[in-house]
Amino acid sequence: MSFLPLLHSADAGAARRVRPWRLPLAAGLLAALAACGGGGGDATDPPVAATTSYTAGAITGFGSVIVNGVRFDDSAATVEDDDGVRHGADDLRLGVQVEVVASSIDRVAGTGVATLIRFGSEIKGPVESVDVAAGRLTVLGQAVMVTPRTVFDDSLAGGLAGVALDALVEVHGQYDAAQAAVVATRIEAEDSTSAYRLRGELQALDTAARTFRIGEALIRYDDATRLDTALANGARVKLRLQTTPVDGAWLATRVQGGRSGLDDGDHAEAEVTGRITAWTSATAFSVDGLHVDARSATFREGPAGVVLGALVEVEGRIENGVLIASQVHLEDEDDEDEHERGEDYELHGTVTGLDTAARQFSLRGLTVRYSDGTVWRDLSEAQLADGLQVEVKGNLSADGTVLEATRVSAEDD
Known part of the structure; x- marks a missing residue:
């Protein structure tokens, strides 16, 4: 598959509960900045009239699609890639970065009804180096970091250790400007x-x-290159490249703008989880090219940590291509509470391929393994069967290819 990468954030993101500190969006927030570095302004613009919500982040669960702790019903949603090519919901995978346009989100229940889901990848190209010990690889001249929450396709047995030099891979992820990776x-x-x-x-x-x-990739363009955006140092761009280099350079066949944010109007609600990729101040920054005006925002942990490369969760509304923030929250990547509770990922679906000897089954295209430490709710291990509707919470195995279940619960059909 080949898609756009959307938001840049540091980890796949836990399937989080909706936090009680999240407040209703305030009407009459400041007017959108024309650019990230904009200064003061009058708070005279009326509230956005749109009733849709915008959410961006990594998929951390299914049943239907879970992003930023919200469970979106995708049964009637249009699913497409960055080229506008339609896909089925089954093409969505754990760890893929998505943008979701939905109805107004029920923050108490943590649910919404998606109308559009767009997804994509950061890089598709050849592997140039692999350092298993450091948890790093280089793909198409780009440094790539692997974390305990990186999901590996099950065809890559052993996770990073199963990635071979010169192999063709697709990397979904988020850019860390502070580490250039x-x-x-x-x-x-x-x-x-x-x-x-x-x-x-x-x-x-x-x-x-x-x-x-x-990064380290030298790109060449010529008269045949389709330029859909202006070329300028510092601009975020999305490239389509020929697969054979010429004189050490990759020839671009198309160059597009690479910022996140669907160009389909304003949104009364917005929540993005990602890394700060451009920074003027704690109240004027960008998350993957999406400008954020945080002049009227509440900073739960204070503004000091809102710096280039910081992993943030921003809530507010989108107007004229700017996210006008009401809340800015610093995500703690070193907080292992949810990881230790087995709450990184959450799957809802139908059990298939049950192997009681290996103590595993398949759910939404992912292998789920259970053990003596798995907690069973409303069913027992002996009652597990193909066709049963279940909810599974768990963490990834060490190689990132299997969901180790910490809890399995029965669900109504």
């Missing part, structure tokens, strides 16, 4: 592709030589 939320093996894909910050633009760099 993509933090992977999902890595998939690909058999073949007609074009490589890359998203990142354009640097070292040489208009005479018609070259620029994304």
